[in-house]
Amino acid sequence: xxxxxxxxxxxxxxxxxxxxxxxxxxxxxxxxxxxxxxxxxxxxxxxxxxxxxxxxxxxxxxxxxxxxxxxxxxxxxxxxxxxxxxxxxxxxxxxxxxxxxxxxxxxxxxxxxxxxxxxxxxxxxxxxxxxxxxxxxxxxxxxxxxxxxxxxxxxxxxxxxxxxxxxxxxxxxxxxxxxxxxxxxxxxxxxxxxxxxxxxxxxxxxxxxxxxxxxxxxxxxxxxxxxxxxxxxxxxxxxxxxxxxxxxxxxxxxxxxxxxxxxxxxxxxxxxxxxxxxxx
Numbered sequence: 001x002x003x004x005x006x007x008x009x010x011x012x013x014x015x016x017x018x019x020x021x022x023x024x025x026x027x028x029x030x031x032x033x034x035x036x037x038x039x040x041x042x043x044x045x046x047x048x049x050x051x052x053x054x055x056x057x058x059x060x061x062x063x064x065x066x067x068x069x070x071x072x073x074x075x076x077x078x079x080x081x082x083x084x085x086x087x088x089x090x091x092x093x094x095x096x097x098x099x100x101x102x103x104x105x106x107x108x109x110x111x112x113x114x115x116x117x118x119x120x121x122x123x124x125x126x127x128x129x130x131x132x133x134x135x136x137x138x139x140x141x142x143x144x145x146x147x148x149x150x151x152x153x154x155x156x157x158x159x160x161x162x163x164x165x166x167x168x169x170x171x172x173x174x175x176x177x178x179x180x181x182x183x184x185x186x187x188x189x190x191x192x193x194x195x196x197x198x199x200x201x202x203x204x205x206x207x208x209x210x211x212x213x214x215x216x217x218x219x220x221x222x223x224x225x226x227x228x229x230x231x232x233x234x235x236x237x238x239x240x241x242x243x244x245x246x247x248x249x250x251x252x253x254x255x256x257x258x259x260x261x262x263x264x265x266x267x268x269x270x271x272x273x274x275x276x277x278x279x280x
Contacts, residue, residue: 016092017146020085021134027239028268029074030232037105038066039086039152041127047083048075050228050267052219056108063124065107065156069180071218071225073232075268084130086149096150097157107160119159126152178203179217190229191253196222227263230254234264238272239279245272 012018016036031050040049042060049056049064051072058064058074066072068090090100097103112120126148133141133148182202186194199222200210214222230253237248246257249272254260264272 012087012089012092013142013146014092015146015150016089017149018087019130019145019149020087021131022083022085024074024076024081024083026076026079026081028232028235029076030236031071031073031228033069033071034066034087035068036087036089037068037153039084039088039127039149040064040066041084041086041124041130043082043084043131045076045078045081047077047081049073050075053221053224057110059109061124061128062109063107063120063127063152064109065105065160067104067106069217071220071228073228084127088149088153093153099163100157102164103157103161104164105156105161107156116159119155123152123155126155179214186226186229190226190233191251193253193255194226226253228267231264231267234272235268235275238275245276248272 018036040058041063042058044060046060047058049058049066049072051066051070056064093100107120107123129148130145133145182199185202186199196207196211200207203210205213211222214225218225220228233252234248234254237243237252238245241248243251249257249260261271268275270278
């Protein structure tokens with residue numbers, strides 16, 4: 001089974017906006033990342049976002065924003081979840097705001113301040129209009145939908161973003177591109193014994209510099225990222241095969257049983273054996 005950690009872009013509008021009305025199965029949505037800005041707006045039930053080594057609650061009809069190239073995954077406790085997922089290409093919107101790549105948006109439901117709440121409420125009301133448009137199925141809906149997303153983005157940039165310094169941002173962009181060169185290699189070799197030195201050598205940089213670079217751009221340490229990838233594969237193997245847990249652990253790169261169990265329970269809230277019982 002192929003588990004990609006880079007989500008390939010699909011067809012979007014001329015403005016670089018892609019709106020998806022999703023129904024996702026319950027369980028674990030594997031670790032992945034996008035080149036685009038992502039808006040998540042759950043329509044039913046609650047979900048949990050796992051990002052930068054932290055967990056965030058995603059209540060229904062509340063918007064969450066995930067910046068481009070931020071590795072993240074989701075846990076859906078029920079049988080399924082419906083949500084609106086929007087991807088926005090910053091590059092496509094440079095004609096409106098030439099320095100849009102300098103803005104970093106931070107919008108999590110649990111972190112909204114009292115001062116931000118009136119604007120956040122407006123944004124959520126705008127997102128709710130997309131559902132009504134979806135039901136119309138008329139030719140002008142794509143135009144109206146893109147207009148709503150542009151209004152949402154404008155409010156996010158105004159009230160929920162910080163502007164980076166130009167030179168720092170340009171340097172960060174180059175470093176980010178360099179870091180993301182290594183991710184396909186990690187996906188190919190995750191089941192092997194991988195040291196920080198091994199990975200740093202792939203980029204011809206020092207071990208210490210690689211550690212700083214990775215954490216700066218991904219928001220988590222390389223070891224946390226590698227563990228997340230391994231646990232993603234473990235989860236799929238536990239659910240879709242009858243392979244003994246000890247073998248699943250070893251074939252996905254884990255060598256320490258105690259550390260494996262602790263990492264698994266911290267991410268999924270249960271032990272591997274408990275997960276198998278739930279799935280069966």
